[in-house]
Amino acid sequence: MAISTPTCSRCTKNRAVMVRAHSGEAVCKACFLKEIEDKVRRTMSRYKMVDSCDKLTFALSGGKDSTVLVRVIAKVHENLLREQVKKGNTPVAITIDEGIANYRDESLRIARDTCAATGIDQILFSFKQEFGMALDDMIKATSNNTFIERIGSKHAGGQLKNAFKVITKPCSICGVLRRRVLNDIAAGLHATKIATGHNLNDEAETFLINLFKGDINRMGRAASILFEEEAAPFVKKIKPLQDLLQQDVVLYLYHAGGDFQETPCPYAGDNVMRGEAQGILYGLEGGHPGTIFNIKKFMDTVYPLLSKPVSSGQLSTCEKCGAPKSKDLDECMACYYIEAICGKDYTSVMRDFIARHGS
Numbered sequence: 001m002a003i004s005t006p007t008c009s010r011c012t013k014n015r016a017v018m019v020r021a022h023s024g025e026a027v028c029k030a031c032f033l034k035e036i037e038d039k040v041r042r043t044m045s046r047y048k049m050v051d052s053c054d055k056l057t058f059a060l061s062g063g064k065d066s067t068v069l070v071r072v073i074a075k076v077h078e079n080l081l082r083e084q085v086k087k088g089n090t091p092v093a094i095t096i097d098e099g100i101a102n103y104r105d106e107s108l109r110i111a112r113d114t115c116a117a118t119g120i121d122q123i124l125f126s127f128k129q130e131f132g133m134a135l136d137d138m139i140k141a142t143s144n145n146t147f148i149e150r151i152g153s154k155h156a157g158g159q160l161k162n163a164f165k166v167i168t169k170p171c172s173i174c175g176v177l178r179r180r181v182l183n184d185i186a187a188g189l190h191a192t193k194i195a196t197g198h199n200l201n202d203e204a205e206t207f208l209i210n211l212f213k214g215d216i217n218r219m220g221r222a223a224s225i226l227f228e229e230e231a232a233p234f235v236k237k238i239k240p241l242q243d244l245l246q247q248d249v250v251l252y253l254y255h256a257g258g259d260f261q262e263t264p265c266p267y268a269g270d271n272v273m274r275g276e277a278q279g280i281l282y283g284l285e286g287g288h289p290g291t292i293f294n295i296k297k298f299m300d301t302v303y304p305l306l307s308k309p310v311s312s313g314q315l316s317t318c319e320k321c322g323a324p325k326s327k328d329l330d331e332c333m334a335c336y337y338i339e340a341i342c343g344k345d346y347t348s349v350m351r352d353f354i355a356r357h358g359s
């Protein structure tokens with residue numbers, strides 16, 4: 001006896017390829033792809049993310065999220081991107097090669113292919129080439145007590161030695177440098193927006209982590225990224241995939257015929273709390289489909305109340321690069337890392353890079 005495949009409940013024509021767990025709805029491939037593209041378009045218009053006067057940059061790692069980000073925007077906003085090009089604001093994808101062995105090469109290839117397929121220009125920044133050290137080398141150099149003692153006493157009178165044990169973790173170094181490099185390249189190109197691939201799961205996880213830590217300041221900063229129109233002194237970030245479930249991002253690539261990297265980052269296990277928050281969300285969503293959407297609905301209501309422009313009162317300015325820094329530190333983290341680990345001056349490295357790639 002043949003098992004009957006359900007018919008798509010949207011078009012009532014095609015064979016369904018999936019049944020939505022939270023709604024029980026059967027959906028075919030064409031209706032699914034359209035649903036995802038419509039959803040991204042709606043999110044972008046709801047938050048007024050881009051217009052034809054913007055100069056848009058994409059944070060393109062080549063992972064599944066950023067690949068879908070570039071592909072979907074290139075498709076649903078084809079005309080808008082063309083308008084931007086006409087105005088001399090050609091959109092650019094920024095790809096950062098941190099230098100993680102057996103992990104990065106595959107996603108670099110996918111990032112290149114994505115740009116070729118969508119006609120989006122790409123700029124590649126390599127830690128090894130610009131800072132003189134790959135992330136792997138930086139982690140090796142910082143993972144001994146001698147380094148922590150030295151950097152801790154040199155820069156903060158030894159009081160921050162414990163703090164330095166935290167900030168020399170792989171995700172801290174990589175996160176700080178990637179965020180800064182991305183921002184500083186975008187700023188150097190006079191970009192008005194940086195689109196990142198954060199999906200609904202990422203946003204809900206971050207919300208839970210900040211809730212579990214009781215960190216209302218960090219939650220306020222996360223809210224500001226979503227709800228404040230200005231991000232000065234940084235380039236404004238937008239998150240067009242913030243209403244897409246992680247599984248839909250993967251399914252979109254699968255059904256749209258896109259390549260994606262399956263190997264996880266070898267340092268991901270370093271971020272213990274995020275892994276735990278992921279586990280909690282998976283468990284809740286599995287037992288109670290729709291939970292993640294409910295969390296997002298809650299965030300959309302509460303975040304505008306928490307979001308506020310970055311207050312200059314809590315921060316001071318890094319004398320070397322002009323970026324905001326903690327009052328407890330002599331320099332910003334990017335300047336610290338590049339000087340202490342690589343023996344280079346962050347500002348000069350970035351200035352040279354922009355001079356070579358800027359428009």
Ligand SMILES: [Zn+2]
Pocket residue numbers: 008009010011012013014027028029030031032
């Ligand atoms: Zn259909």
Ligand SMILES: [Zn+2]
Pocket residue numbers: 318319320321322323331332333334335336
């Ligand atoms: Zn600095």
